[in-house]
Amino acid sequence: MSYTVTLSLVLAALYGLASLLLSLLVAGGWRAGLARRRSTSPELLALRLLPSAGAAFVTLGIVLPAFLSREPHGEAERAGPLLVALALLALGAVAHGTVRGWRAWAATRALLRGCGPAHRLSVLPGGTVDLVDVAEPLAAVVGAWRPRVLAARCLRAACSDEEFREIIAHEAAHLAAHDNWKLLLVLMTPDALAWTPTDAALAQRWRAAAELEADARASGSDPSKRVALAAALIKAARLSSSAPRSGALAMQVVVDDVQGRVRRLLAPAPAAARRFPLKALIGCALMIAVLAVPLYGRVQELVESLVAWGR
Amino acid sequence: MLGPLETKVLELLWSKERAVAVRHVQAAFPDLAYTTLMTTLDRLYRKGVLMRRRRGRAFVYEPRCSREQMLNERASSQIAELLAASRARSAILSTLVACVGRKDAALLDELDALVQAERARLKAAQP
Numbered sequence: 001m002s003y004t005v006t007l008s009l010v011l012a013a014l015y016g017l018a019s020l021l022l023s024l025l026v027a028g029g030w031r032a033g034l035a036r037r038r039s040t041s042p043e044l045l046a047l048r049l050l051p052s053a054g055a056a057f058v059t060l061g062i063v064l065p066a067f068l069s070r071e072p073h074g075e076a077e078r079a080g081p082l083l084v085a086l087a088l089l090a091l092g093a094v095a096h097g098t099v100r101g102w103r104a105w106a107a108t109r110a111l112l113r114g115c116g117p118a119h120r121l122s123v124l125p126g127g128t129v130d131l132v133d134v135a136e137p138l139a140a141v142v143g144a145w146r147p148r149v150l151a152a153r154c155l156r157a158a159c160s161d162e163e164f165r166e167i168i169a170h171e172a173a174h175l176a177a178h179d180n181w182k183l184l185l186v187l188m189t190p191d192a193l194a195w196t197p198t199d200a201a202l203a204q205r206w207r208a209a210a211e212l213e214a215d216a217r218a219s220g221s222d223p224s225k226r227v228a229l230a231a232a233l234i235k236a237a238r239l240s241s242s243a244p245r246s247g248a249l250a251m252q253v254v255v256d257d258v259q260g261r262v263r264r265l266l267a268p269a270p271a272a273a274r275r276f277p278l279k280a281l282i283g284c285a286l287m288i289a290v291l292a293v294p295l296y297g298r299v300q301e302l303v304e305s306l307v308a309w310g311r
Numbered sequence: 312m313l314g315p316l317e318t319k320v321l322e323l324l325w326s327k328e329r330a331v332a333v334r335h336v337q338a339a340f341p342d343l344a345y346t347t348l349m350t351t352l353d354r355l356y357r358k359g360v361l362m363r364r365r366r367g368r369a370f371v372y373e374p375r376c377s378r379e380q381m382l383n384e385r386a387s388s389q390i391a392e393l394l395a396a397s398r399a400r401s402a403i404l405s406t407l408v409a410c411v412g413r414k415d416a417a418l419l420d421e422l423d424a425l426v427q428a429e430r431a432r433l434k435a436a437q438p
Binding site: 230262 | 382416418419422423425426429430433
């Protein structure tokens with residue numbers, strides 16, 4: 001096996017191994033108590049991305065430099081079955097993430113096609129909304145690359161001007177937070193966590209936290225805006241649960257979600273004081289990468305034993 | 312989903328303002344066989360797009376609803392389907408309310424009462 005092939009296999013296998021271990025760690029932590037903790041959306045996003053981001057760091061920040069500096073060039077080597085299996089695991093995770101991303105993209109395109117012609121309205125300064133003729137009380141940011149705010153005419157008709165402005169401010173808050181990009185990232189993240197129930201639970205919690213934060217950003221500390229948004233949420237929920245529909249496609253609002261959001265809007269909890277320590281995390285990662293330099297010899301020994309395992 | 316021929320036949324029926332038989336449709340599609348058009352009309356009927364009734368020995372067909380109603384209905388059902396499936400298929404979408412689960416009108420009434428009470432309190436507090 002050539003040097004380049006060995007290097008590619010080693011990187012894929014180490015990515016697979018690290019993402020598997022970190023996925024198990026996250027799934028275990030989630031069951032052990034992280035699920036019960038009240039977390040912000042950046043914390044939940046970081047937890048969801050930890051296996052793939054951590055594995056990428058281990059692979060590119062430690063294993064790759066160790067391999068490049070210690071492995072003799074031009075030396076042919078035969079890979080053992082464990083290395084191949086771990087590399088296949090990594091490839092499977094990448095393929096799974098790609099398929100999920102493609103499905104999301106296709107579903108989004110179908111949704112936009114299904115909405116038909118739109119009437120563009122300017123509701124907030126610098127923000128436009130496309131009014132569409134659909135029976136569902138749709139109000140959403142759709143798409144990641146060129147996201148559009150869509151709203152159903154029935155929702156516009158049911159809400160007062162102030163309520164509708166708050167709905168659009170809520171969607172604008174999603175736009176400003178790049179929530180659709182984050183959702184795409186959550187869907188496409190290539191790791192073993194995507195094959196566990198923790199993936200869906202984490203994604204659902206992240207979505208719920210993102211909704212609460214968009215509510216808070218849209219209405220700020222203005223009580224009249226909060227009340228208007230709460231009233232709009234109830235109207236959307238009522239329209240959704242009363243719209244005529246056919247059996248298999250029946251959808252109803254998660255009233256529990258609406259309840260939590262309405263109660264939070266009417267009696268806002270104090271804003272979370274903690275900020276996500278992104279800079280500190282990047283600093284720690286860089287420090288670990290530097291501290292690992294003297295250990296390259298040991299890392300390369302581990303890699304060698306992984307390559308040879310079962311041969 | 313309708314095929315290209317089904318769409319053309321449906322467009323023709325929308326342009327007529329009465330129920331028509333297969334032979335009337337064939338007059339607009341002289342290149343197509345009678346049986347092809349009969350099958351197409353039957354398929355549209357089975358898809359619930361057309362209504363039919365017997366007139367003499369043949370069936371006559373007419374659209375179940377207007378073009379606008381149908382486009383609206385199809386768009387809504389597509390969106391309903393996509394939103395319902397969004398947890399499984401996850402369109403790139405941030406919706407105002409997640410639309411799966413069970414409705415509870417009484418709870419919505421209770422929440423509405425809270426909103427109205429808060430509105431009244433804010434109004435009373437205004438100078």
